Amino acid sequence: MNIITLRLKEQPAVPLEVEVLSPDVLKNLSHAEICAGSIQLGKRQRRIDDFFEVEGERSDQLEIHGDISRLKWVGRSMTGGRITIHGNVGMHLGAYMQGGSIEVHGNAGDWVGAEMSNGLIHIHGNAGGQIGAGYRGSMKGMQDGAIIVDGSAGLEIGMRMKKGTIVVGGPAKDFAGLDMKGGNIVLLAGAEIRTGAWMMRGTIISLTPIPLLPTFHFSCSYSPVFLRLYANFLSKLGISIPVDPKAGHYHLYSGDTSVPGKGEILIWRPLETGQIPRTTGCTKVDS
Amino acid sequence: MGGKVTCTLGEVKNRADFIVYWGGNPAECHPRHFTKYALIPKGKFVPRGRKDRTMVLVDIRETKSARASDIFLQIKPGKDFEVLTILRALVKNQPVDRTQVSDTGLTMDQLQDMVDRMKRAKFGVFFFGMGLSMTRGKHMNSAAVLTLAAELNAYTKFVAMPMRGHGNVTGADVVMRWQTGYPFGINFSRGYPRFNPGEFSTIDLLVRGDADAALILGADPGATMPQPCIDHLARIPTIVLDPKVTHTSRLAKVHITTAATGISAPGTAYRMDEVPLPLRPALQTSYPTDEQIIRRIYDAVASKPDWMIHSGKMTSAQI
Numbered sequence: 001m002n003i004i005t006l007r008l009k010e011q012p013a014v015p016l017e018v019e020v021l022s023p024d025v026l027k028n029l030s031h032a033e034i035c036a037g038s039i040q041l042g043k044r045q046r047r048i049d050d051f052f053e054v055e056g057e058r059s060d061q062l063e064i065h066g067d068i069s070r071l072k073w074v075g076r077s078m079t080g081g082r083i084t085i086h087g088n089v090g091m092h093l094g095a096y097m098q099g100g101s102i103e104v105h106g107n108a109g110d111w112v113g114a115e116m117s118n119g120l121i122h123i124h125g126n127a128g129g130q131i132g133a134g135y136r137g138s139m140k141g142m143q144d145g146a147i148i149v150d151g152s153a154g155l156e157i158g159m160r161m162k163k164g165t166i167v168v169g170g171p172a173k174d175f176a177g178l179d180m181k182g183g184n185i186v187l188l189a190g191a192e193i194r195t196g197a198w199m200m201r202g203t204i205i206s207l208t209p210i211p212l213l214p215t216f217h218f219s220c221s222y223s224p225v226f227l228r229l230y231a232n233f234l235s236k237l238g239i240s241i242p243v244d245p246k247a248g249h250y251h252l253y254s255g256d257t258s259v260p261g262k263g264e265i266l267i268w269r270p271l272e273t274g275q276i277p278r279t280t281g282c283t284k285v286d287s
Numbered sequence: 288m289g290g291k292v293t294c295t296l297g298e299v300k301n302r303a304d305f306i307v308y309w310g311g312n313p314a315e316c317h318p319r320h321f322t323k324y325a326l327i328p329k330g331k332f333v334p335r336g337r338k339d340r341t342m343v344l345v346d347i348r349e350t351k352s353a354r355a356s357d358i359f360l361q362i363k364p365g366k367d368f369e370v371l372t373i374l375r376a377l378v379k380n381q382p383v384d385r386t387q388v389s390d391t392g393l394t395m396d397q398l399q400d401m402v403d404r405m406k407r408a409k410f411g412v413f414f415f416g417m418g419l420s421m422t423r424g425k426h427m428n429s430a431a432v433l434t435l436a437a438e439l440n441a442y443t444k445f446v447a448m449p450m451r452g453h454g455n456v457t458g459a460d461v462v463m464r465w466q467t468g469y470p471f472g473i474n475f476s477r478g479y480p481r482f483n484p485g486e487f488s489t490i491d492l493l494v495r496g497d498a499d500a501a502l503i504l505g506a507d508p509g510a511t512m513p514q515p516c517i518d519h520l521a522r523i524p525t526i527v528l529d530p531k532v533t534h535t536s537r538l539a540k541v542h543i544t545t546a547a548t549g550i551s552a553p554g555t556a557y558r559m560d561e562v563p564l565p566l567r568p569a570l571q572t573s574y575p576t577d578e579q580i581i582r583r584i585y586d587a588v589a590s591k592p593d594w595m596i597h598s599g600k601m602t603s604a605q606i
Contacts, residue, residue: 013499014497014498014499015497017477040476040477042476042499043475043476043477043478070497091486110485110486111486129485130485135483136482136483136484137482174423174424175424175427178427194368194369194424194427197368197372197427198372212384212387213369213372213387214369214372214373214383214384214387214388214390214391215372215373215375215376215381215383215384216384217382217383217384218384256372256376257376257379257381257382257383258372258373258375258376258379258381259375260376260379260381
């Protein structure tokens with residue numbers, strides 16, 4: 001298969017902005033044209049081959065090797081193709097992405113998939129903050145697509161997101177789902193404080209107990225029907241969430257009443273031994 | 288998220304009948320604030336001065352300012368955002384989880400009383416200090432108080448204003464704002480301003496080591512910033528412009544002594560409410576002003592060859 005392979009030759013001294021490293025830009029370029037591609041080192045324009053050894057040409061499959069944690073904007077606005085990164089990657093990975101997929105075997109910086117409208121990003125390591133968020137001053141964050149982080153995540157993930165899925169395998173920091181307007185965040189290992197602050201709509205699913213703001217109130221304990229469908233969707237991405245009512249149920253908290261919003265936080269509670277499982281329906285119980 | 292609903296201190300003096308200090312200690316840190324602008328002076332619509340005003344202090348410990356307050360709300364450390372969020376809900380008559388309210392250090396009655404008073408006020412002000420904006424939650428704590436002030440305007444007039452920590456911080460914000468549209472955390476590397484706090488703000492840049500030179504103007508990061516920032520400033524060529532030798536000067540490659548603005552150089556300072564005040568020098572000095580030095584540096588840089596790529600490659604001198 002024809003693949004464009006880039007190997008980092010030297011670490012840049014200051015951040016390098018490489019929005020040109022996107023399948024949309026590279027797929028019709030010859031080897032010489034790729035080498036001459038313009039990237040931004042601080043305030044200076046440089047060529048791709050100043051920093052990378054380039055192999056291959058005319059492909060929408062891009063492979064990058066090396067620690068590129070100083071490189072920003074990889075895969076910006078890409079509409080298709082595939083980027084694989086072996087190493088850590090810097091900020092704004094896949095920002096404004098409209099399609100295709102990005103896989104990172106390493107850690108990623110802040111703003112992964114910010115304001116993306118479709119596509120798939122999979123980070124095998126940890127990610128920074130503001131995953132799938134809306135940029136400062138923007139009213140909406142990610143609008144569709146999926147971001148999967150196997151490790152931990154930073155502050156304000158899913159800030160102002162409208163649609164789509166964010167899955168975080170490790171713990172997330174404060175303000176997960178801040179000002180969320182829709183979509184789903186799945187926290188497999190919970191989050192620190194202020195999860196779902198100011199959320200208007202959308203769903204945050206946590207498989208471990210998380211501290212909630214006083215503006216969220218307990219609604220009921222149930223096994224949501226939509227979650228079985230959603231679990232099917234997640235299983236295609238390699239994520240499994242418990243949906244068996246015999247194993248436990250979800251506590252639903254609604255909020256944030258300070259907005260006032262109609263967001264939902266679902267927290268998984270496994271059944272304790274001796275507890276009788278409920279098969280259907282929703283039961284209102286006091287928390 | 289809303290912006291900042293604000294006013295000048297003259298309006299506070301003449302109109303404000305409900306004053307909230309949040310996370311600040313004006314009695315010790317802004318000693319003239321009470322007497323000149325906020326609390327004591329008689330104003331057009333508050334003719335009896337202090338008697339016509341209600342003052343609430345929200346803080347994590349009882350400071351000297353508590354003695355000047357009518358109501359002192361002592362909250363637990365790191366609970367500012369929670370309290371502000373509860374207030375926002377109560378203002379809209381929305382329910383809150385009563386069991387969690389006590390974790391903030393306040394009772395439901397205190398919070399409800401605060402909301403009732405805020406709504407009854409004719410002109411309310413939030414003055415928020417670094418106890419709010421520099422604790423866990425940071426910019427979101429400020430956003431919470433600004434949003435609360437904006438939302439209270441559905442019931443009465445309410446404004447919010449930060450109590451600044453150092454001299455003329457407001458000036459830097461205001462000038463950057465009218466020049467670029469953004470107050471701070473701005474990157475010009477691509478020829479146009481881009482704003483992204485967290486990516487381009489000073490502390491984050493220095494902690495990550497993203498800058499390869501620093502020009503410090505009228506500030507002393509060596510005394511206030513975290514250790515990784517100071518270490519990076521010592522690694523890179525740092526140039527300090529200051530009337531005196533600061534902590535930063537000691538780790539800098541170059542220190543240029545300048546005239547002190549307002550003492551030996553004229554200039555403009557912005558008051559905390561963004562009102563520009565002309566400064567007239569009282570003394571004469573032989574040191575150049577900040578502006579003169581920056582202009583000379585600018586002219587020297589402008590006379591260097593262009594770094595843009597012509598003919599495909601740059602010369603080694605340009606790189």
